[in-house]
Structures are given as C-alpha cells and as structure tokens.
Amino acid sequence: HLWSRGVVQRLDSGKACQSVDVALLAGETKAGMEYLEPYGFTSTAHAGAEGIALFLAGDRSHGIVINxxxxRYRLKSLKSGEVAIYTDEGDSIMLKRGRLIEATTDTFIIHAK
Structure with a gap:
C-alpha cells in the first residue's frame, strides 16, 4: 500500500523536521517518521490526532507523514472560503467573509519594532 491512515502516538518538534510515531491500520506501528509541513506553518498535535502516511513505491521502511x-478540536461551521487557525484551548484566529479577522484568546501580545 502506498498510503495509510494512522493515529499519532507522539510528536517530536525539537528537530529541523518534526518526527512522529504513529499507529497505522492493522496494528502496524512506525516510529520516527518525518512529518513534512507547509512552508511558514508549524504545529505540534496532541497524541490521538490522525495523520496520513505515504510510502514511496509501497516501501514501508521509509515513509513520511504529510498531514x-x-x-476533537477542529473549528466547525466556517463559511465557504473562510480560514482559521486554532488550539485545543479555544484560541483562534479566523479570516472571515467580508474581510473580517476575528481573534479569540485571553491574552494578545504583539512584538513590533
């Protein structure tokens, strides 16, 4: 199989490329898989999150996680075209229709020069 769904067991964000331990389908587990993220964005999910693992030519010895x-924490009820980032604690920044940006948090800090 070229790909598999999996459940995150652990993420290590202390490297240039995060690594993830995942439990794949049919009881298969993989440790230390590279987790490739989009440029300019990074996040470290909790154990229990779900991911997609890819295996080039079906070779299970060296796969990558792409998503x-x-x-459990995903924001719901966004309108078509809206974008949001969020945390499990309820913080969020939403880019909404009508050129509106909505931020929800307890403390908002901006570092500027």
Whole structure:
C-alpha cells in the first residue's frame, strides 16, 4: 500500500523536521517518521490526532507523514472560503467573509519594532 491512515502516538518538534510515531491500520506501528509541513506553518498535535502516511513505491521502511488533523478540536461551521487557525484551548484566529479577522484568546501580545 502506498498510503495509510494512522493515529499519532507522539510528536517530536525539537528537530529541523518534526518526527512522529504513529499507529497505522492493522496494528502496524512506525516510529520516527518525518512529518513534512507547509512552508511558514508549524504545529505540534496532541497524541490521538490522525495523520496520513505515504510510502514511496509501497516501501514501508521509509515513509513520511504529510498531514495531521485533530477532529476533537477542529473549528466547525466556517463559511465557504473562510480560514482559521486554532488550539485545543479555544484560541483562534479566523479570516472571515467580508474581510473580517476575528481573534479569540485571553491574552494578545504583539512584538513590533
């Protein structure tokens, strides 16, 4: 198989490329898989998040994880075209329709020069 769904067991964000331990389908586990993220964005998901693992030519000895999502915390009811980032603690920044940006948090700090 070229790809598999998996459940995150652990993420290590202390390297240039994060690594992830995942439990794949049929009881297969993989440790230390590279987790490739989009340029300019990084996140470290909680254990229990779900991911997609790819295996070039079906070779299970060296795979990569290309996406991790966590449906437990995902914001719901966004309108078509809206974008949001969020945490499990309820913080969020939403780019909404009508050129509106909505931030939800307890403390908002801006570092500027």
């Amino acid at each position: 991790v999502a966590d449906r």
